[in-house]
Amino acid sequence: MTATDTAAARVSDVELILRDHLFGNPTRSGGKISPDGKWVSWMAPWEGVMNVFMAPFDDHGDARRMTSATDRPIPMYLWAPDSRSILYIRDKAGDENFLLYQVGLDGKEEKCLTPFEGARVGLVGGSETIKDRLLVGINDRDPRFHDVFMLNLTTGELDLVFQNDEWAGFEADDSLTLRWAMRQNASGGTDMHEITDGEVAEEPTESTGLDDALTTAMAGYTTDGNTLYWLDSRGRDTAALFAQDTRTGERRLIAEHPKADIGSTLRHSQTGEVQAWSATYLRTEHHAIDPGIGKALDWLRERLDGDFGVQSRTDDDRRWLVWNDPLTTPIKSYLFDRDARTLTEFYTTRPELDGAPLQPMHATEIRSRDGLALPSYLTLPPGSDPDGDGVPEEPVPLVLDVHGGPWARDTYGFDRNHQWLANRGYGVLNVNFRGSTGFGKSFINAGNREWAAKMHDDLIDAVEWAVGHGIADREKIAIMGGSYGGYATLVGLTFTPEVFACGVDIVGPSNLETLLETIPPYWEPLVKQFHERMGDPTTEEGREFLRSISPLYRAGEIVKPLLIGQGANDPRVKQAESDQIVSAMERDGVPVTYVLFPDEGHGFARPENNIAFNAITENFLAQYLGGRAEPVGDTLSASTAEIRAGREIVGMAD
Incomplete structure (x- = not known):
């Protein structure tokens, strides 16, 4: 043997x-707490498709289904900042043209807020102080560029804020004012232009070359607009967290890691100040700046096996939803009351994997x-x-x-x-x-x-x-x-x-040559980076290089x-x-x-x-x-799979 x-x-x-236990629908996933702390929400299957449910925080057994998707799972949802509705996105058959939908707390009416066929919506900015508005980007006018609109979450009205004919992205502050516009430069890096009274400066205030393009970016403003956070690798190797005084321009190093880029941060729900940060080399490390946050993380660390993190918080920061990955048992979510120091199990994502x-x-x-x-x-x-x-x-x-x-x-x-x-x-x-x-x-x-x-x-x-x-x-x-x-x-x-x-x-x-010829139009503002990192199809030398590293030409x-x-x-x-x-x-x-x-x-x-x-x-x-x-069984007939070639190779000959 x-x-x-x-x-x-x-x-x-x-x-x-x-297979069903690993790759079928989870029992629950994607838990969130409403910003006002009155509700909890989650994803769960309905008619075999993942939809959004909600319940009162104090009685999450009193569930109410909020959405009615019947073809494809809803890929992402969030609470509106005012806690009066739930927002979610959907596309058609995987085309990634995501539209934005809204449903009120009664769950009776779902409506599309961006009803533009073939367009794609993106979130540009939200606010801690303006609860009934969001800045969104929509590329219905030109598929390459997202115009910026102010979305009124109460009326559904969209008001044009900025017509975009060249920019790859934007940064807004808590007042939902556009402060920066970004675009790719000739080197494949990023030029960042300040916006004043709706006008974009001709020259960039900040720039990166190709080397820093994937490791340097703005990380948001504090609520008062006095501090702009950066994840920045310029002049160093790993991306560190910096705080920049917007009045003086002075930067202060907040956090760095010798082997990994700074990853996520926890921010104060009212001030927007960074309270904790994490970095992941082999495993994720959590580091608190705020003493109260540090005590809460320490308390959770003593009680949870494996890895954990904060997936949702209330505006007053008294209630958290915490995920826990014990690594050899199913992932769980808990409701954490910071004042009472209580940890209540909310759900197990895949209870069928217990044992x-x-x-x-x-x-x-x-x-x-x-x-x-x-x-x-x-x-x-x-x-x-x-x-x-x-x-x-x-x-x-x-x-x-x-x-x-x-x-x-x-x-x-x-x-x-x-x-x-x-x-x-x-x-x-x-x-x-x-x-x-x-x-x-x-x-x-x-x-x-x-x-x-x-x-x-x-x-x-x-x-x-x-x-x-x-x-x-x-x-x-x-x-x-x-x-x-x-x-x-x-x-x-x-x-x-x-x-x-x-x-x-x-x-x-x-x-790779045909791959780059057929990228989605909204990737065009970033195409120079593809050319620099992969190969440039606009030159004969570049096309020949791309062909030389394309498996198609070696199929034999x-x-x-x-x-x-x-x-x-x-x-x-x-x-x-x-x-x-x-x-x-x-x-x-x-x-x-x-x-x-x-x-x-x-x-x-x-x-x-x-x-x-x-x-x-x-x-x-x-x-x-x-x-x-596990035998194939009837899984193929339950799917839309079309075996175009080689059915006999995997023992499924007709």
């Missing part, structure tokens, strides 16, 4: 966690061949690591799960993919390769024009690390991911065709099985990106399985579709890595 056979035998005795064999995640650094430290996360199959040191007794099959972006990052904590794949018998490894965000500008910029080169070398180095440490069986390693992770999968099977046993590409681009190199999932309405990575590499592989006689979802966009939002693709994925992985799989 081989080492992987032994590992599979151990896993076979462990309870199989059902399930969830596995711990290990945070570690992996060294790249040129010396970069790559923050990474590993989860091992149950029973494979009795002493819990992050190294199995014998090598196991491994799935290298690559994050999207690439200007994003993986983090520590409960991860559905990790738990799912570990339960099926695989080690699961996330790697923050160069180009990932959160670790300072040098780490991001080390990925410039390194797609399919050093960025991919980091992934290969992680594979070698896993093999060299006795974690992974070299012959049974898969690569998978979505968006950039899908591209990385295609690169893995074309540029390094012998390393991986198989690959799973979800909405990944195959041709693929010798290992490939599974592709794609949404037909994806505005970022068009369906053509998957169509063209599937056509090239079929032309060259290379087997591929291709699953298309006609009602999805950039990823699979409907649980029925996500579960169906994961059913195909785990049976695909079982065939080539030797893990176990």
Whole structure:
């Protein structure tokens, strides 16, 4: 019996966690407290679709459904600042043209506040003192640029504040006055122009180059407008938190971390002053500035296992909604009364996972061949690591799960993919390769024009690390991911065709030249950064470079099985990106399985579709890595999945 056979035998005795329990609708999620503290709200399924519910704070069992979505889950909602209504966004079939909707506390009338077909709304500014207004951006006039409107939440009226013909973004203060307009400069950095009496200054007051573009930005004003906060990496590596006196221009350093950018902050609900901050290198660290906030965080830390954070607060800051990730049990939310020092369980997101064999995640650094430290996360199959040191007794099959972006990052904590794949018998490894965000500008910029080169070398180095440490069986390693992770999968099977046993590409681009030709129009104000970080399609040299790092032109190199999932309405990575590499592989006689979802966009939002693709994925992985799989069953018929090619490859021949 081989080492992987032994590992599979151990896993076979462990309870199989059902796909529905991990990827179906949660029982509750997205909890919030109304600003006035009278209500609590959450997301929960209705007619099989996630909708918004609310209840009195003191009787959250007296629930009232507020929304009536029946096709796709509502992706995001928030309380209006005056606590008199709930706001939420929705798109159509994944096209990402999000419109803004409102429903009053009686839940009887839902209305669209931005009824513009093909347009997309964005929040520009809110206020602690003007409770019935919001600044919103809408790109109905020109899809490239968002005009700024004042939205009256009582009447629904939209009044034009600023017609935008060139700017990528804006910053407003608490009076809902536009103070800054931002646009990209020739280097791919950001120019920031002050706005006075509605007029934008001709010359920028603040600027960054490309190196600081992703790590320097304004972080909002205090309510009185006297302080402007910055997350700023200029003159340093990691983004630090600064407070700037708007009268004198003097800046004061508030917080910094040697290895990570400053992440989130807690702000005083009335003054807007920063009270606490966090930074995440391998794990998240919380640091309080305000003594009262520090005592509250310490009190919670003593009572909650694992990681936690504040997800909602009342205007008077007496009541908090706190999330808690115990890491090997389901995520919970609690209502915290700061005065009474009481912690009341609000809900468990997925109670069906109580008692399930969830596995711990290990945070570690992996060294790249040129010396970069790559923050990474590993989860091992149950029973494979009795002493819990992050190294199995014998090598196991491994799935290298690559994050999207690439200007994003993986983090520590409960991860559905990790738990799912570990339960099926695989080690699961996330790697923050160069180009990932959160670790300072040098780490991001080390990925410039390194797609399919050093960025991919980091992934290969992680594979070698896993093999060299006795974690992974070299012959049974898969690569998978979505968006950039899908591209990385295609690169893995074309540029390094012998390393991986198989690959799973979800909405990944195959041709970077056509990817950049078809980006959404509202990304156009930022396109220079894409050109500088990826390659410039406006020059012949740049086009040739993009072709040289595009997997499409190496499709004939693929010798290992490939599974592709794609949404037909994806505005970022068009369906053509998957169509063209599937056509090239079929032309060259290379087997591929291709699953298309006609009602999805950039990823699979409907649980029925996500579960169906994961059913195909785990049976695909079982065939080539030797893990176990829950039968496909009727998941395909419950979804809109269209298997365009390779049905027989995953054992679903007609």
